[in-house]
Amino acid sequence: MNRVLSLPAEIPEIAGETSSTLKAFGVLEVLVRAGRAVTLSELMQATDLPKPTLHRTLTLFEEAGFLAREPGGRAFIIGERLSRFALDVLRSDAAAAQRRTILRALVSEITETCNLAVLKKGTLVYLDRVEAPWPLRLHMAEGGGGLPPHCCASGKLLLAHLPPPERQGLLGLLPLERFTERTITDRAVLESELDRIVSVGYAVDNEEYVLGVACVAVPVRSRDGDVIASLAVQGATARLPLMRAIEFIPRLRAAAAEIGSTFG
Amino acid sequence: MNRVLSLPAEIPEIAGETSSTLKAFGVLEVLVRAGRAVTLSELMQATDLPKPTLHRTLTLFEEAGFLAREPGGRAFIIGERLSRFALDVLRSDAAAAQRRTILRALVSEITETCNLAVLKKGTLVYLDRVEAPWPLRLHMAEGGGGLPPHCCASGKLLLAHLPPPERQGLLGLLPLERFTERTITDRAVLESELDRIVSVGYAVDNEEYVLGVACVAVPVRSRDGDVIASLAVQGATARLPLMRAIEFIPRLRAAAAEIGSTFG
């Protein structure tokens, strides 16, 4: 009974977390992913948390009904309350489900990877992303931070549609780091590019972030017409030269309109 | 926009809780049960927690990926990480042991493969599955993604019992990909099929996904009558022609009732 519990890589370093709440949540994630009753010492190995801390956390959850003890044992299992909580979470996912479905339909039609992104704290983050069934995939560094907005189609699109004051503010602060020889690193050039984007209604990234990768992005608008997100198609230029990507724009716009209607 | 958020009675007095972690969980429970984007001030009413405490808690969860902001707004919605967590919980639940026992009993009685499934993000995913001891087994692509809901009995059953707005939303968006000559690919046909499913109380899949495989699914209901999952029997038509599968419905219903009572 000396089984080792592996800590999935996606769960970020629990012991390094300062907040007791997030630590506790991390413990639950590990426990839940084990798929079986888990003992305190197994969790010690998996989380690197000190024994008393774990014990306190676990018994707290036990008393609150989120966890329970394995009948006849000391190991912890999922409690009634956590089970119900999880069900409620999945139930209220409905809106996200709709969006994902729209994305999937779009991807299966044009067979290229598409994503839905928003600007968060000055960087671009994905809300959702559906990969096309091609072997050559690129993995944008997701996870914690986002992508620099000045060199991808979605980022430029969202920058372009910011209210003028924020747009100016961000423009003055963005590092405009260079990634390829096509990356726009000049503030004035970027600004006129943004103006152009607003007038034509879409944005392109012609290998400005990664060589050999092109993107086209169109705005997703809320019911009252505000641009709230960006819908983009991306692909290797070998398969998806920019000209071909641009032909997808009408289809992208249709999907963007559908997605827009799922918000608010 | 002066909606009031009701605090379900089962969530015990969040403000009186001493542990910050349990307070945080209580907030999540309220948020998740609202079933829509929720603002800070709504949560203030519902939880009686002071504004800064709530703000701290919510932004903490946001930074950790458990929550996200409604695009274009300030309200909070369920984040990617929480969604995944919920799925993991339901997969390895304590009551899961109980459910698995019920499933096993069912399978050993009718000697055909049975499964328990829910709808997540517009696709069908298995909570549990017990194989019958026959050599001819089919392995549905488990793992990451799920099954298309329009062509399997469980999927159609769960679609049929969605609240009308979500049902319409999904129906309009599902690709309705064809897998066999019996797959329903026409929206109107599918819709009337769903209506029929609601009225007769079960769904069938007559080789609509895989040739030679038939399924029958019945709803699993929570204590208050909501359809929360689907219990289905599946098998090769050589052994399990649809007519025989339909004869199992009373037995399936009995098991579904037992399983339903293991949820909250």
Add this chain to the structure above:
DNA sequence: GCCCGCCGTTCCGTTAAACGAAACGCATGG
């Protein structure tokens, strides 16, 4: 335009909860 009120956000001095090394209890088994 101007003010007012609402809401989200930030500040900061206070307080109490979280922390974890160490010790304890209690099995098991060598």
Add this chain to the structure above:
DNA sequence: CCATGCGTTTCGTTTAACGGAACGGCGGGC
């Protein structure tokens, strides 16, 4: 009988959570 491994409890220290108060931005009313 002691050695070992695990769960549990203790307690002095530390640090994160707390929340009243003030701030700032937005929108509605006048």
